[in-house]
Amino acid sequence: TQLLEQSPQFLSIQEGENLTVYCNSSSVFSSLQWYRQEPGEGPVLLVTVVTGGEVKKLKRLTFQFGDARKDSSLHITAAQPGDTGLYLCAGAVGGSQGNLIFGKGTKLSVKP
Amino acid sequence: EAGVAQSPRYKIIEKRQSVAFWCNPISGHATLYWYQQILGQGPKLLIQFQNNGVVDDSQLPKDRFSAERLKGVDSTLKIQPAKLEDSAVYLCASSLYRGFSYEQYFGPGTRLTVT
16 A cells, blocks of 8 residues: 655744655655645645656745655745645556545644 | 536535535546545545546445546536545545646535534
C-alpha cells in the first residue's frame, strides 16, 4: 500500500514567519502535486512536480521534489493570514490515468 | 470557465436511509473522480471514470455505494443504506491531462452527516 505521510500535522505561526512542511513516502511517484484546501471548499491545485530534484517557485511558495521522487517539501516565506488552510500533497501512481494518493495534510494557521 | 459543480452542499440523513449526490464536471474533462474526505483526513478515491467507463473502483464499498456517469458527462454517487461512518465530505473532481500529469479540479463538496 502506498502511503504519503505529511508533517507537521498542525502548524500555527505569526504573520511574517517562514515555514516548511514535508511530504514523505517509501514509494516512488511519477509526479507529485500540492493542493490547498480552505474550510467548506474543495482542494485547489498549487503545483505539480515531475522530475527528481525539481524546484518550483510560486510567489512566496517554493516546492521541491526529492531526487528519488519519494518526498517533497513546501516552503513558505513571510507567511500571511491568507496562507491559512490545509495543505495536501498527492502522489500520482504511474500508469493510473490520474489516480492520486493523498496525504492527511498539514493544517496551517497564520495569525496576524 | 465554470468549475466543477456539486449538489447538494449539505445533507443530513438518518442511518439506513439512502442519499444521492450529483456532479457536473468541467466541460471537456473526460476523467471524473469521486472522493470521500473524513474529518482530519486527506481525500480517499472512491471511483474514477474515463468518459462513461469505470477505470478504478477498488475502494468503493460496493455493498452500499454505487456511482454512474451516463453519457460521459454528469455523475451521481449513491449510498444505500447509509451508516454512521459514512459521515464525510464527498468531493467530485475532473481532470485534464497536461502531457506529464493529470491536473485535478475539485468541486466544493457535499457534507454528509448521518445520525
